[in-house]
Structure formats: structure tokens, C-alpha cells
Amino acid sequence: MKIRMKTVAGLLIILAFSRVAGQDLTADDIIARSNELMNQPTVTATTKMTITTTSGQEREFIFESYAKNKGEKSLMKYIAPKRVKGQTILMLNNADDIWAYFPRTNRVRKLATHAKKQKMEGSDFSYEDMGSGDAWLNEFTSSLLDDDKIDGSVCYKLELLKNENSDSGYSRLLMWIDKESYMPMRIDYFDEDDPQLHKKRLTISDIREIDNILTPMKMVMTDVQNDTDTVMEYEKISYGEELDDDLFTERGMKR
Amino acid sequence: MSRYLLILLCWVSLFSRSFGQELEIFGYYEPQYSGLSLDNKYIQLISNKLRVDLSSVMSNNIEFAANVDLITYHGNTNWYIPDFLPRSIADSLRILPPGFLTVLYKDTLFLDNVYVKFPIGRFDITAGKQQISLGTGYVWNPTDLFNYKSLIEPAYEQPGHNAFRIDMTLISRYNVSFIFDAGETGERSTKFVRLKGGLGHFDFSGVFIETIYEPIDYRTYTYKSMYRRLYGGDFAGELLGLGIWGEGGYNDFTLHDNLWEIDFGVDYTLDNELYVLAEYYYNGFGKDNSDDYDLNDWMLLFTGEIKSISRENLYIYADYPLTDLIHLNNSIVFSISDNSAAFIPGFYYSFAENLDINLFMYINTGKPSTAYSDELGQSGLIRLRYYF
Numbered sequence: 160m161k162i163r164m165k166t167v168a169g170l171l172i173i174l175a176f177s178r179v180a181g182q183d184l185t186a187d188d189i190i191a192r193s194n195e196l197m198n199q200p201t202v203t204a205t206t207k208m209t210i211t212t213t214s215g216q217e218r219e220f221i222f223e224s225y226a227k228n229k230g231e232k233s234l235m236k237y238i239a240p241k242r243v244k245g246q247t248i249l250m251l252n253n254a255d256d257i258w259a260y261f262p263r264t265n266r267v268r269k270l271a272t273h274a275k276k277q278k279m280e281g282s283d284f285s286y287e288d289m290g291s292g293d294a295w296l297n298e299f300t301s302s303l304l305d306d307d308k309i310d311g312s313v314c315y316k317l318e319l320l321k322n323e324n325s326d327s328g329y330s331r332l333l334m335w336i337d338k339e340s341y342m343p344m345r346i347d348y349f350d351e352d353d354p355q356l357h358k359k360r361l362t363i364s365d366i367r368e369i370d371n372i373l374t375p376m377k378m379v380m381t382d383v384q385n386d387t388d389t390v391m392e393y394e395k396i397s398y399g400e401e402l403d404d405d406l407f408t409e410r411g412m413k414r
Numbered sequence: 415m416s417r418y419l420l421i422l423l424c425w426v427s428l429f430s431r432s433f434g435q436e437l438e439i440f441g442y443y444e445p446q447y448s449g450l451s452l453d454n455k456y457i458q459l460i461s462n463k464l465r466v467d468l469s470s471v472m473s474n475n476i477e478f479a480a481n482v483d484l485i486t487y488h489g490n491t492n493w494y495i496p497d498f499l500p501r502s503i504a505d506s507l508r509i510l511p512p513g514f515l516t517v518l519y520k521d522t523l524f525l526d527n528v529y530v531k532f533p534i535g536r537f538d539i540t541a542g543k544q545q546i547s548l549g550t551g552y553v554w555n556p557t558d559l560f561n562y563k564s565l566i567e568p569a570y571e572q573p574g575h576n577a578f579r580i581d582m583t584l585i586s587r588y589n590v591s592f593i594f595d596a597g598e599t600g601e602r603s604t605k606f607v608r609l610k611g612g613l614g615h616f617d618f619s620g621v622f623i624e625t626i627y628e629p630i631d632y633r634t635y636t637y638k639s640m641y642r643r644l645y646g647g648d649f650a651g652e653l654l655g656l657g658i659w660g661e662g663g664y665n666d667f668t669l670h671d672n673l674w675e676i677d678f679g680v681d682y683t684l685d686n687e688l689y690v691l692a693e694y695y696y697n698g699f700g701k702d703n704s705d706d707y708d709l710n711d712w713m714l715l716f717t718g719e720i721k722s723i724s725r726e727n728l729y730i731y732a733d734y735p736l737t738d739l740i741h742l743n744n745s746i747v748f749s750i751s752d753n754s755a756a757f758i759p760g761f762y763y764s765f766a767e768n769l770d771i772n773l774f775m776y777i778n779t780g781k782p783s784t785a786y787s788d789e790l791g792q793s794g795l796i797r798l799r800y801y802f
Contacts, residue, residue: 210738212737212738212739213737213738214737214739216739218738218739218764218767219767240767240768240801241440241442241768241801241802242767242768242770242801244440255615256615261569263571264545264547264569264570264571264572265544265545265546265547265572266547266569268550268650269550269617269650269651269657269659270657271615271651271652271655271656271657271658271681271682272652272655273655273656273657273681273682273683274657274683276683276685276687277683277687277689278687278735278738281735281738281739281764282738326655328685350685351685352685387738404586405583408583408586408587408589409589409610410538410581410583410589414475414477
């Protein structure tokens with residue numbers, strides 16, 4: 160009986176502490192935990208990107224991607240369709256520096272930050288959307304709103320406002336992060352100049368455990384203004400592979 | 415032609431068997447219609463280009479790549495050069511036999527690129543016929559003595575060069591490249607060295623090139639042979655949110671006045687996704703006044719020996735994605751030296767997954783004898799490209 164009492168008391172104490180800990184989490188803490196989950200030390204993936212255009216046509220792209228140092232370095236190489244096969248995008252310093260390689264002309268071009276606003280192969284994802292999530296911490300000021308539910312999951316709802324010195328293409332983000340897993344379930348993106356103009360919505364689904372890491376296998380970006388969407392689905396993904404620094408260079412792009 | 419096709423098929427078959435599943439075969443088919451309106455004449459040229467690429471990556475990252483181009487021409491395949499020159503220049507040429515001044519578009523099949531690339535430690539070695547693209551300029555590249563870009567489509571692929579290339583990685587973002595472009599003798603070969611580095615948001619490089627320069631004097635049909643040594647460099651980066659780049663070179667000739675070529679560019683993407691680009695080019699080979707343009711200048715321009723006939727040039731480009739699949743664009747190329755301009759509106763439509771349609775117009779608006787004189791005619795081009 161004594162043991163039981165002790166156990167119950169212990170559980171109550173743990174519960175009380177965990178509630179306090181939960182209440183103490185700031186918006187930045189939540190984003191940091193979400194970043195931790197979304198930006199693993201190394202990631203290797205093959206992704207299928209399906210674009211549904213305004214005219215209802217579907218276009219399919221497949222690319223390989225490699226990320227290192229929690230997304231600080233990343234490289235994407237298109238493998239299909241034939242039209243863009245071999246084109247490679249290298250992003251360093253959390254996508255502050257971007258290079259594009261075009262195999263048809265054997266030319267590497269350094270892209271300026273403004274290129275981050277450009278659509279990736281006409282999709283609803285911009286290069287900025289593909290960059291590292293640490294921009295949420297460094298380029299935005301976040302605040303916690305009331306909890307909300309997405310598909311039955313209780314989520315932290317956060318508002319992120321662009322910092323003055325940021326070159327992000329969005330003035331404001333609304334983010335729903337699952338309270339249990341810290342997985343961002345939905346992100347709303349607002350116009351660069353008009354924080355009330357809703358431009359895009361990212362919805363995450365089909366969350367699976369891969370190599371003991373929760374992984375969103377499907378991401379849908381919807382352009383709410385133009386009524387188009389782009390679906391990204393991992394065909395293959397693995398974590399923890401050794402990736403040589405040489406891969407994230409001009410030499411690596413051409414390989 | 416059929417003999418060449420047979421060789422091509424044997425060649426593809428041979429390599430397919432040698433490399434088995436590892437050999438990738440891809441490429442594109444590109445039919446093109448171009449029309450040119452000159453005074454009261456209309457000239458049309460139709461071409462069909464089939465490019466077949468072979469690529470294989472073997473063990474140890476050894477890469478083999480090659481492509482064969484088959485091009486057939488139809489329509490007006492004999493182009494009389496004086497038709498494309500300002501009248502003041504053309505009239506002096508008409509006394510020569512027409513055959514002497516005619517460009518023939520003949521059906522052709524050739525091996526454009528064929529090379530093997532392999533790494534040895536920090537070195538990447540590429541041997542064979544290969545594309546060499548140099549410099550940061552979009553339209554003009556003062557440090558690229560290997561290629562000539564079209565104003566209509568500066569990003570179109572360039573032909574291969576017989577070369578031996580070594581790229582050596584020094585440290586992160588720093589590398590050095592050596593290129594030896596084989597001529598008839600070692601002396602007549604082009605030697606190229608580039609040291610490339612990166613600092614902050616900038617990439618930069620220093621370049622040295624030594625080559626043989628043999629400009630033809632079209633008035634006497636003689637040429638001089640001399641050394642050309644180019645000391646130059648380039649950079650690309652970002653300033654105040656704008657993409658900026660620059661490229662320049664000092665050309666040191668043994669039998670010609672030394673001269674500079676300098677290029678600066680800037681680009682930006684607006685919030686509405688309109689992409690704008692501007693590039694300025696100072697060409698020491700060019701002339702300040704249209705009255706000074708002579709036959710040699712025009713012929714050197716047509717043969718790609720010089721990149722512009724005017725000394726100071728400006729290129730402005732804008733591209734707007736009308737939909738996910740349709741882009742509208744327009745270029746203006748302006749000669750600051752003689753105040754003439756050409757407009758190059760374009761249309762791009764991604765018709766299907768691997769089928770693109772491009773449409774361009776080339777509208778000269780300048781006064782007679784200027785770089786973009788309307789007497790040079792107005793032209794248009796429509797091109798389909800199917801990738802396989």
C-alpha cells in the first residue's frame with residue numbers, strides 16, 4: 160500500500176511538473192522543437208512532386224535531395240521529367256546562398272535572395288519554402304495564440320510576423336504544430352506586403368515513423384489565390400547517412 | 415546522310431551493349447521555323463534537329479557522356495550575306511561573285527560532345543569534346559573566348575570543344591581549373607587557368623587565357639596571326655537584395671591594339687513574380703559611332719569573332735509567368751553608342767510534360783547603318799522541342 164501511495168504521488172508530481180513545463184513553453188521553444196524534428200542531421204530522399212495547374216493539367220517531377228547539418232546545406236537534383244533532368248539546386252547557409260546548375264549549358268549560376276520567391280519549376284512551392292526551417296526562428300517574431308485542432312490533433316497555433324531585416328517573401332505565417340509530436344500540421348502563408356492576404360496553405364499528412372523519426376510523407380501546398388496545388392510525396396527517405404561535404408559544392412552539383 | 419545514320423545506330427548499339435543497363439539514352443527533337451522579312455523579300459528556313467545523348471556513370475564516379483546532332487534544313491538554304499548587311503556596306507560587295515558571299519545551310523550530322531570525366535582525389539579530369547561555359551554574364555561573356563551567345567536566346571546550349579580539363583578543389587568554395595583546348599599544335603592551342611573562390615554572398619574568380627587570334631580582313635581577304643592573352647575575372651553575388659554580377663578582361667595582343675571588355679548585370683524578382691534583368695557591356699572591339707562601322711566589323715560580328723559591333727551596349731530582359739505553364743518575356747538590346755535598339759518579345763508554353771513551344775520575334779528599329787537598323791529586317795522564330 161505504501162509503495163502504491165508513493166507511486167501515485169510520484170505520478171502526480173511528474174504530471175504537475177510536465178503541465179508547468181508545457182505551460183512554460185514559449186512560441187520560440189515550440190518552433191525550436193518543431194525545427195529539431197523537421198531538420199534532422201542528415202536526410203537523403205527521393206521526392207515526387209505533382210503540380211495541378213490552373214487549367215487542371217498535372218505535371219510530375221521527381222528529384223533527389225540531400226541535406227546535412229540540420230538542413231544548413233541542401234542539394235536537390237531533378238531526375239524526371241527529361242526536360243529538367245540533371246538540373247541541380249544547391250542551398251548553403253540555410254538557403255541564404257543558392258546556386259543552380261543547368262546541365263544543358265554546363266553552367267552554374269549564383270542566384271540572389273530574391274530568387275527564393277520564384278516558383279520551383281512552376282510549382283506552388285518557392286525555393287524559400289524548401290529552405291531550412293530555422294528562418295522561422297531567425298527571420299520572424301513568433302507569438303502563441305489559442306490552441307486549435309487539426310484532424311483531431313490538438314495543436315499549438317502560432318503567429319509569426321516577419322522581422323524588419325528579413326528578406327522573406329511572406330509578411331506573416333500562421334502555424335499549427337501538434338502538441339504531442341511537434342509536427343507542423345498546417346502553415347498559412349500571407350502576402351509579403353499585405354499581412355491579411357492569405358496566399359498559400361501547406362498541409363501535412365501521412366505521418367509515418369522512418370528510422371524512428373516521425374516523417375510527413377505527404378505535403379500539399381495550395382495556392383488559395385489561384386486555386387492550384389502541388390503535392391510532394393517522399394518515394395524514399397532515410398536519415399543518418401554519411402554525406403560528404405564535397406557533395407554540397409559546385410563539383411557535387413555537376414556530378 | 416544514310417551512311418552517317420547507319421554509323422550512329424551502330425555506335426549507339428555498340429555502347430548500349432558495352433554498358434548494358436547503365437547507359438542512358440535521351441535527348442530531344444526540335445523542329446524550327448524561322449522567317450525573315452527584308453525589304454520586299456521574305457526568306458524562310460525550316461530546320462529539324464535531333465539530338466541524341468548518351469550518358470553512363472560507371473564505378474568510382476567515372477562518367478561517360480556524348481551527344482550526336484542530326485540537323486536537316488529546308489526552305490531557303492542559301493543565304494546571300496549582303497542581304498543581311500546595311501545597304502551602304504552591302505552595295506560595295508555586290509561586285510563579287512555571289513558564290514563567294516553565300517552561306518549554305520547543309521544537312522549535317524556530327525558528334526557534338528564526347529568525353530569521359532573521372533575524379534582522382536581532389537581532381538576532376540574531363541577529356542574529350544565538351545561544352546565549356548565561362549563567366550557570369552548572361553548575354554555577354556568577356557572571359558569566354560570559346561562561345562558566342564545568341565541575343566534571342568542567350569541560354570541556348572553551346573557546341574563542344576576538344577579539350578582536356580582539370581578542376582581541382584582547394585578548400586570549400588575555392589577551386590582552380592585548367593583547360594587545354596587542342597589546336598593543330600601546342601602553340602596554336604588555347605590555355606586557360608581560373609581560380610574561383612567564394613566569400614559571404616559573393617563568388618569571384620580570376621582568369622588567364624592564352625590563345626591565337628586570327629581576324630580576317632574582309633576587305634583584302636587576308637589575315638594576321640597573333641597571340642591573344644586575356645587577364646580577367648568575374649564575380650556574382652547580392653547587394654541590397656539585388657542579384658549583381660560582373661565580368662571583365664584586358665586583352666593583350668601581339669599585333670593589335672590592346673583593349674578592355676567589361677560587363678555588369680543586375681536582376682530582381684518582383685513580388686508579382688515579374689523577373690527583370692539588365693546588363694551593360696563595354697566592348698573595346700566595338701565602335702563609338704555608326705559611321706565608323708565597316709565591312710570588317712559586320713563580318714566579325716556575323717562570324718562571332720566579336721560580341722557586338724557597338725562599343726557600349728545595354729540589354730534589358732523581363733519575364734512574367736502568365737500561368738504555371740505560360741511565360742511572356744521581352745528583351746530590348748540597345749546600342750548606347752549609336753542609339754539603336756532591337757526588341758525581342760518571346761512566348762513560352764509548356765504544352766505537355768516534355769513538349770515546349772517557344773516563339774520569338776526580332777524587331778530592329780534603328781536608323782540606317784546603325785547596329786540594330788531596321789534595314790537589317792525583322793524576323794520571327796517558332797520552335798517546338800520534344801524531350802525523350
